[in-house]
Amino acid sequence: MYEVREIYDYPAWDKFVEASPQGTLFSCAKWCYLFMDKFTVYGCYKGAELQGGIIGFITPDGFISGGYPCTQFQGIILKPGLENKYSITEELIKALPGKATVINSYYSPDIRPMLWESWKPIVRYTYLIRYPDLSRLEKDTRYDILHNSDEVKEADLFSFWKLYEVTFKRKGLPVPVSFEWMTRFYTAYEPTIKMTEHNGALIVKDSKRAYYLFGCSDGSRSSAKVVWETIKDCAEIDTVGANSKEIALYKRGFGGQLTPYLGATNV
Secondary structure, three states: OOEEEEOOOHHHHHHHHHHOOOOOHHHOHHHHHHHOOOEEEEEEEEOOEEEEEEEEEEEOOEEEEOOOOOOOOEOEEEOOOOOOOHHHHHHHHHHOOOOEEEEEOOOOOOOHHHHOOOOEEEEEEEEEEEOOOHHHOOHHHHHHHHOOOOOOEEOOHHHHHHHHHHHHHHHOOOOOOOHHHHHHHHHHHOOEEEEOOOEEEEEEEOOOOEEEEEEEEOOOOOOHHHHHHHHOOOOEEEOOOOOOHHHHHHHHOOOOEEEEEEEEEOO
16 A cells, blocks of 8 residues: 655655645755765655655664754654554654664654554653743743843854854863854754844744754853844744753743653664
8 A cells, every 4th residue: 555665856855844744844855964964765655645754864873863963853744634644654664774763743743653663762842932922931031031131133153153162162062063064054044043242042944933943152141031032023933852951941931832742762
């Protein structure tokens, strides 16, 4: 009934992702090209019609679809109206090359086909904010915004990058991406960057929502104001991860809905 085969027409795949309820910029070939690493797309077909698919990176640890650097999730992408067709997921995971980790978006919660094959479940969280409203923010976050006199301005990538490097150096952590990667990303997606003298926030948008993908700070004061000024006009924004306690407590302050997204691994 179904046939799984590799997809090489990446523009057509990206259009499929855009039309799918589960599709985000992270599942587009355009996104994967940023890393200059090998990736593969598998499509599940019924006759000549694409029913669903999955994109992921080929790594020494196996096939990774979601959880790659800066890549919150990817996972199973389905044609609109086929959200309950777990048989498509069954066919796709059978075709994956050996070891695999698959992390779905919050609009693809059914990981049962992977669990039925004895994969180990993965549970992660983010906060989704719909129509940001200052009155819905937690008291401390709202206070930090209203009592911060720093001027928020549009900023360029180089200014953001300099403070981004400072952020990780003061924490004793490696910078997650290179300036070369950030430049490719900036050129491909033209994200919105806003900064004060002490903090910065970067969001990127696809056709469904915005994503608060990067933040930076010298640590001298709260970054709540610059984040708020960057996200406040978005109809929906994914704060991109709320898994560690420190990050979760900070992002919770902006009044979003705690939202799980699920995956599984056979590694």
